[in-house]
Amino acid sequence: MVHQNEHQHTQHIVGYGTYIMVWLALLMLTALTVTVAGMNFKNFAIVIAILIAGLKSILVMNYFMHLKFEPPIFRTMVYITVFTLAIIIGLTFTDISFR
Amino acid sequence: MSQAAELTMEKHYDPIGSRIGMWLFLFTEFLLFGGLFLLYAIYLNKYPEEFHYGSSQLDQFVGAMNTIILLTSSLTMVLAVGALQRDRRKLSIFFLVTTFTFGAAFLINKYFEWGHKIELGIYPGSQELTQHPQGEIVFYGLYYAMTGLHGLHVIIGMVIMLFLLYFLLKKSHRALSIKSNQIQNLNGKRLLLSDETGKKLWKSQEITSEVTGMDVVVKGVFTEEQLKSSEVKLENSGLYWHLVDIIWIFLFPLFYLVSM
Incomplete structure (x- = not known):
């Protein structure tokens, strides 16, 4: 644990420039997802859209939500949550596809 | 007297603990929307054509605009946190007000978007919509429920920002x-x-x-003490706002782009 007396601030300070780069990347990924949706990928379109949305979320979490600079326990908790949701989705789909 | 002074000075801050608490709350939000996304996935699987048609009836331009608005509001929110970390209270207030304005712009867009659909008689339980195929009824049901719940989160985020402004302005x-x-x-x-x-x-x-x-x-x-406690509050509110952004990052392609 970090003591408050040693560090005046509560968190690792990230430069403004990094935030602006991440924002630009997010805008480009938004343009990409709109462009890809315009192409005719049929059933893959939704998979690609989800992958790009996932990538955008990772950027937001790591930089805007500072996950990259947090102690490892934060990432562990995120993995557990995503894993839980994946199990729920996976089990539901195995149920409905064998009805 | 000196004992009283010591008591007030002994305020304990545990920023990591408070952020862990905030993240735990965010996980419950994540699972709440995750359940709705699951519902969407199941019905998309069941009614692919109706979902594609329903999606083509939504305004992609407004959807994309709102995506850009929310992404930019996330940027200004994180800049507000960054400014306060550098003890620049006024700059932080400026970015916070900007973020609030973007939130309002998002809601105004949503208001007109919903208003247009409701004018056409397309809303859950309407006479018009009940004439449509079952898949479309489900699509619009999910559309209103999910973007509505998300909109509610935007409103809550904005109310939290008002409290933060009060804390940052209180001299x-x-x-x-x-x-x-x-x-x-x-x-x-x-x-x-x-x-x-x-x-x-x-x-x-x-x-x-x-x-x-x-x-x-x-x-x-405006004391150092207040600055420190505002910083923790602003960080956690920022986390909430970014979660609202992440949810929209998924809502946008699912509702507006599956048609194309």
């Missing part, structure tokens, strides 16, 4: 707190504030028995 702080057991014998007496030479600066009214505690409040300053 007064409690320097000293005196508890009731320390003033029980003060009934009928007065308090006097004097400078070091004993010159009277201010004299209070008679203290009645109704007074059970006293605070000494200093006005016109």
Whole structure:
């Protein structure tokens, strides 16, 4: 644990420039997802859209939500949550596809 | 007196603990929307054509605009946090107001978008919509439920920002707190504030028995202490706002782009 007396601030300070780069990347990924949706990928379109949305979320979490600079326990908790949701989705789909 | 002063100074901050608490709350939000996304996935699987048609009836341009608005609001929110970390309170207030404005712009877009659909008679349970195929009814049901719940989160985020603005603008702080057991014998007496030479600066009214505690409040300053506590609050509110952004990052392609 970090003591408050040693560090005046509560968190690792990230430069403004990094935030602006991440924002630009997010805008480009938004343009990409709109462009890809315009192409005719049929059933893959939704998979690609989800992958790009996932990538955008990772950027937001790591930089805007500072996950990259947090102690490892934060990432562990995120993995557990995503894993839980994946199990729920996976089990539901195995149920409905064998009805 | 000095004991009272120590008591107020002994405020304990655990920023990591408070952020863990915030993340735990965000996970419940994540699972709440995750359940709705699951529902969407199942019905998309069941009614692919109706979902594609329903999606083609939504305005992709407004959807993309709102995506850009929310992404930019996330940027200004994180800049507000960054500014406060650098002790730049006024810059932080500026970015916070900007973020609030973007949130409002998002809601205004949503208002017109929903309003247009409702004008066409397309809303859950409407006469018009019940004539449509089952898949479309489900699509619009999910559309209203999910973007509505998300919109509610935007509103909550904006209310939280108003509280933060209050904390950041409040230029007064409690320097000293005196508890009731320390003033029980003060009934009928007065308090006097004097400078070091004993010159009277201010004299209070008679203290009645109704007074059970006293605070000494200093006005016109924003202390280091306040800065630190605002920083923790702003960080956690920022986390909430970014979650709202992430949810929209998924809502946008699912509702607006599956048609194309």
